[in-house]
Amino acid sequence: MIENCITSEFESNIKNNYLQVCSNVSKAAKAAGRDPNEITIIAVSKTWPIEIIKPLLEMNHIDFGENRIQEAIEKWVPLKKNFSASKLHIIGSLQTNKVRDAVNIADTIHSLDREKLVKAVSQEIKCCERRPQCFIQVNTGEEYQKAGVLPEDLDSLIEISLEKYDIPLEGLMCLPPYNDDPAPHFALLKKFAERHSLKKLSMGMSADYMTAIEFGATHIRVGSAIFGNRKQNKINKKM
Numbered sequence: 001m002i003e004n005c006i007t008s009e010f011e012s013n014i015k016n017n018y019l020q021v022c023s024n025v026s027k028a029a030k031a032a033g034r035d036p037n038e039i040t041i042i043a044v045s046k047t048w049p050i051e052i053i054k055p056l057l058e059m060n061h062i063d064f065g066e067n068r069i070q071e072a073i074e075k076w077v078p079l080k081k082n083f084s085a086s087k088l089h090i091i092g093s094l095q096t097n098k099v100r101d102a103v104n105i106a107d108t109i110h111s112l113d114r115e116k117l118v119k120a121v122s123q124e125i126k127c128c129e130r131r132p133q134c135f136i137q138v139n140t141g142e143e144y145q146k147a148g149v150l151p152e153d154l155d156s157l158i159e160i161s162l163e164k165y166d167i168p169l170e171g172l173m174c175l176p177p178y179n180d181d182p183a184p185h186f187a188l189l190k191k192f193a194e195r196h197s198l199k200k201l202s203m204g205m206s207a208d209y210m211t212a213i214e215f216g217a218t219h220i221r222v223g224s225a226i227f228g229n230r231k232q233n234k235i236n237k238k239m
């Protein structure tokens, strides 16, 4: 009983949070003179269990993001059976030994960042006959430990992705340094995308998605503003 109460309170919070994000997206889009329908809200459900995700699916929300392949499979193989219109975005850094699973389950992969990975994804696309949309992740802050291709190596990675590996490349993704003003990073990503005629920009998270929209984001990745603080959820407590 107690658990049910917690769940229903949680559920209405999540729904309200979600509606708030949708309304903020509309506002930010209009302020930037953009059509809100060209912005995909990716609800980042990493660490949250299926019961927490379902209310959003029942509201017909389509796009969800996960950063770990194993967790994505455990949750989204069953969820996609019941919600076949849903789309899964892999937003975390990807190891080549997880590429087969990633291509099989993902509708979009946001984190291509090196030739070895691009090659592995291209091989899987050929043999498993699924063609997830792809983004190249750019390390715009040139952070030593962070995933993403360095700006100086981006042009050649885009070129081989398209010409040598026939990757369905749609756009670029970035994750600005934690303590930086994100705006210059968003502007830089947009500039890179325009230079290569790539139309999609995956940028902006809970703290800065309105700014990202101002700078042209087409895909925003929003976790805690919808689901709440990940430190408080059950899966994290177990770890």
Ligand SMILES: *Cc1c(COP(=O)(O)O)cnc(C)c1O
Residues within 6 Å of the ligand: 044, 046, 067, 091, 092, 175, 205, 206, 207, 221, 222, 223, 224, 225
């Ligand atoms: C976790 C994560 C997000 C969502 O972060 P929030 O601040 O909770 O919105 C977005 N993008 C990536 C790559 C992530 O790993």
